[in-house]
Amino acid sequence: MLKQLEGSQAVAEAVAFCRPEVVCAYPITPQTHIVEGVGALVKAGTLENCEYINVESEFAALSVAIGASAAGARAYTATASQGLLFMAEAVYNAAGLGLPIVMTIGNRAIGAPINIWNDHTDSMSMKDSGWIQLFAENNQEAVDLHIQAFRLAEELSCPVMVCMDGFILTHAYERIDVPAQEEVDAFLPPFEPVQVLDPVEPYSIGAMVGPDAFTEVRYLAHDKQLQALRLIPEIAEVFKDVFGRESGGLLHPYRTEDAETVVIALGSVNGTIKEVIDQMRDDGAAIGSLSICSFRPFPYQAIAAALAGAKRVVVIEKSLAPGHGGMVASDVRMALGQKDIPVYTAIAGLGGRPITAASLMEVFTAAAEDRLPDMQFLDLDYAAVEHEIARARATRRSGPTAENVLRQLSPRHPAAKI
């Protein structure tokens, strides 16, 4: 049924249709509306047989979900930013224990300096924790990915993060085809755990493993992710059969046939990218894009195949690995193997900086003419950073960087806008 809904509310409804038995709730912007929404559905009696637990921290949120999942309950939680960091140890534990928890990440930057706005640094910090990471391009996909995530997690016994851009998606009202309970029931069978903590038949989960077996256990964690590479497209196919629309899968190629320049990105910025590609195609440019839905496991082969005809790649990356560059770009380079084409990285949208169609157009146009640096920061205020570098060099006690930059960019400061 078509509805005009806030992304968070739509996701809350989708999660409720998946009949979670335990939901652990702790608020953190920008995901708070989601757990609030699920809470309201529990209170209203729409979501039955669900233990909705207000926990005291994010560490507790995931720890309680781990306990619930190990006891055989379908468990769900959501978090963002510092919240994900605070639960980091439990994030690795959930994966290591093979517990099929589904968690929404309302993607947000990580401090310091504190920033509540969107980028992908939080999800990236946990990219190698053993969780599957799926990125939603719009709110319809966010809804659909949650439904697919429970099935994927439970078939594999592996936790899944559904990543949706904070504010840009979580707080956006748009048209969403909200599924019916019967459709979700037809798609998602009841949870049959491969391991259950039961006092009647006691055994332990999470034993100490020494050097004799640790490599083997880790190998199996990797193998599980490789199985997911096969399973993710299969589940997307079944989803299409039941719900009649395409959602999920490993990648979404857009106008890539005959494209010489291919733009790659995760999440909602792909919408703006497609608009720019349509404009450039109208002007005769051979350009297309690839939206990566499954970032973990990383679909190396599918990406290599999609880039077979490409002459260059531009990665628009909403996170920065300081001292390294872009993590997505580095994975894309690996996917290309021996194929030697430029992979340009544009770090963009950090801490909520808007990624405008005009700025993307400039980058893609420069890329098509191969006049881009390997890595750049989209819309960086060079004057501001150069001023700060010079100031820090001149004075030993130069003070805190963030505050200095803020002061410099303040309209009241004499040095503003050099």
Added chain:
Amino acid sequence: MFQIRIHGRGGQGVVTAAELLSMAAFEEGRHAQAFPSFGSERMGAPVVSFCRLDDREIRLREPVQEPDALIIQDPTLLQSVDVFSGLSPAGYILINSRRSYEELGIAEFVAKFPAHHVCNLGATELALQYVGRPLPNAALLGGFAAISGEMHIESVTGAIMEKFPGAVGEANATAARQAFSEVAQHQPEERTAAC
């Protein structure tokens, strides 16, 4: 695509206004995307929200930088925020104020726009009269429907009733209808006939 930017202060319902516009457009079978300026929505602080309307899927995710219409919930923002930034030369301006454009200090600026595209509406007064609280949202949305012709007043009141069922919604819907008829009588005939 038709793009709207709403300026107000935290607590005035800036974000809700954009949501309601998107719901009204949805009722007319259109695609609509509403979103806030993200983040620090403190009571009294300047807040911005956006709404895009189109007949096809809206994929663009950037903030609205070149609006076709501006709704200004609080005229004191005219002195502190560049509310007119990027406004289309054929755009619409709706200001919550009963003061004249001269008194607001924008007479010269608004003179550049088609006369029936600019409107000052006493939305807070209408809200006090019909809702009993100084929340100008509903009246402004009624006024927007009248100046822009982008949506029917029934769609606006339908969205209000859906979001606020019961007496609160009824009172706001009345304020919206009243604002619509106040503004519509100053509009060219063919436009009001269409509305």
